[in-house]
Amino acid sequence: MERERIHRRLLQWYRHRRRPLLWRQRSWTPYEVLVREVMLQQTQSSRVEQALPAFLQRFPTLQALAAAPLADVLQQWAGLGYYARARALWRCARLLLERYGATIPEDERLLRRLPGIGPYTSAALLVFAFGRQDVPLIDTNIRRVLLRVTGLAATPPAPAQLRELARAWIPTGASAEWHEALMDLGATICTARHPRCSECPIGQWCRSAHRVPPPPPRSARREPEFAGLPRRLWRGRLLRLLVERNPLPLKHAAELLFGPAPSVEQRRWLLELVAALERDGLLDRRNGILCLPNAPQAPRESIPSAGEPR
DNA sequence: AATACGTGGAC
DNA sequence: TGTCCACGTAT
Incomplete structure (x- = not known):
């Protein structure tokens, strides 16, 4: 089946990248995944790869982060921007220490109630930290890639349908790698503006290959x-x-x-x-x-x- | 529902 | 060289 070919090809492409991403180089604890995914929320992966090791060295465990003064956490966050994320992460660590004995709950409803954890981060924890195979992870990269591959980019389905579509596309037993590969493809080849379809490992099966994407609508408002x-x-x-x-x-x-x-x-x-x-x-x-x-x-x-x- | 948040990178 | 842009969470 075509979908299985796409699975094989994309996973193969991802496994053979010239320089594997930092998070492919070893296994990660749930706490480390939490820090990594909060950093990745608004920051390009190349910069996260620089900042993450230093942050984890300074705060190697959830207990260490929770025990630190917020000032120290903000200082370690310097240069990453969106400092409210660092505060939310720190509050999250303290709550997890108080309420869950410093463990991260494997439960979407509980995760979503923690500060700084929204739909993306909760799904990322379930997929990357807990190995869940039935949870679709959707960020804008994954959304764009899936909609293009399926030819639905011009008529995007409602969020619930997109979730089901994304879930149906998860290859058996390879959810974490699949989602990483989709995000990597979206960031490097299947980009929003100028996708490099000729370099795409799954271009031959893509229903939008070599078609110019519609220009994204521009925001009308100016900021203060x-x-x-x-x-x-x-x-x-x-x-x-x-x-x-x-x-x-x-x-x-x-x-x-x-x-x-x-x-x-x-x-x-x-x-x-x-x-x-x-x-x-x-x-x-x-x-x-x-x-x-x-x-x-x-x-x-x-x-x-x-x-x-x- | 619409907007603020911030940096590096694309062009 | 400056101008524009990304994108998940909170509110």
Whole structure:
């Protein structure tokens, strides 16, 4: 059958990559998979491959991560962006330590209630950490590849149907490798804009091969800016400063961001950024001094029990 | 339901 | 060289 040919060819292609991805080079504990997948949520795999070993060396176990002050976790996260992910991961580790004896539950409903774990990460844990064969993992790469191979790209099915389609495509006993191979293919060959169909290992069976994909729709909205830069860039700059020189007087932060004599407007903007970061739990402000939040003072976290509606 | 988040990379 | 873009989670 055609599908089985595709299975064989794609798995063969993935196994014989010139430089195997980091996660193919050894086996991983569930905790390590959790850290890896949270990192992969918004960060290209090449950068995760650089940052992950250092992070795991510093926090080798879930207990080590849970015991660390948040400030240390944020510092180890420096350069990866989306610092809220690091905080969610840290909260997740503490919850798992408190409620599940530092084990990661093998249950989608429980996983989904943990901070920072959504549909992608819960499925990734089940597939990569627990070897589940019946759980489809769908990220945008996998979605794009499957829809193209099946010729459904122009008329994508509803999420529930896509799930069933993805589940039906999992080759017997090779779920983890299959999903890794699909993501790798989507990232390197079956790309969104300019797919390299002539290099594709399964191009001969692909119903969309050598067809120009429709241009993705562009977002219409502009993000809020200050002095020509989007808010999130200022936010990232401030957090980066703080990670490098924690603690940091507000006055110094203003000078480092804006120069020796910050204007009223610039100081006002800084206060906005500080307030937003405080709300997100990524920064504390005490007596005009900014600092990274510390673990011991953090309020005890709680999560709703599994039976409650979301 | 629509939007914010952030960095490196594509073009 | 700058401009645009990715994409899972939380809200």
